[in-house]
Amino acid sequence: MAKLSKPKQNTTPEPVGIPLAGTKADKRLLQALKDDIAPEATPALQFVTEHARVISAIVVGIVLIAVIGIGYKWYHKSTLEDGRMEIAAALQAGDADKVIAALEKAAPALPEELQLSAYSEIVMLAEELKNHDKAAEYWRKIYEGSAESGYKTVAGLGLAKNLVALQKQEEAEKLLDALAASAGESLLPQVQMERAVLAEQMGNYQKSLEIYQVLQSGENIFSKTFLAAQVEALGKKLKPENEEQKDSAQEEKPVQQ
16 A cells, blocks of 8 residues: 655745735735845835835825815815805895995805905995995904005005094094005005195194105105195194294293393
8 A cells, every 4th residue: 555645835936916915915025025126226226115114105195185285275266266156146135235234244254365355345335335434344354454565555544534534533643654654655655645634634734744745855646736735835824833932932031131
């Protein structure tokens, strides 16, 4: 009777091309890749194999960031379109009071880029209605929410105008003085003109005269004839005061023996 031979263990490597799965498979694939790299392989290639998991995580992170960015842009665009439709619907609400109410209701939920547009519509309508409280409220929102210097200056001028209409001259004066220090070259003459007019209304003829003189000496859109007339008129208003001050000083001067 023939003696049965002990079955030999199968040492034949698994055929190439058979799909592998799981952690064990990952390790075997990495080892196989390392075995195929010759000692003279480039350092860059060696780095890739030694840090394969880290590199994979970085690639996945970059893809996720790109997907999130695309999603945000789509959402932001959609939100802007919805916001524009909200404003358009509000503008169709009826008379000015109803439009203002509709815009005020929609504004808090609008994207920041559209809020200033809604506020601008409100101030124009409020001024048409001579609702200076409402106009001042929203000019202030525009002024405080504007980063761009020109837009901020225009909003400040609008706010000052409505403050004057509300008999808040002192607040308007402080605002205009602040604007004069920050306004760009193109809008500064307009700010100075508003300061001069307000100073004269408040009885501060000296301040008004000095501002008109500054405007008179520079290049701007205002008529030189008008500026000269203002300087002359204010000079006449100040002349009696100056003469009184001179007479008072002479009276107080001690008589020399």
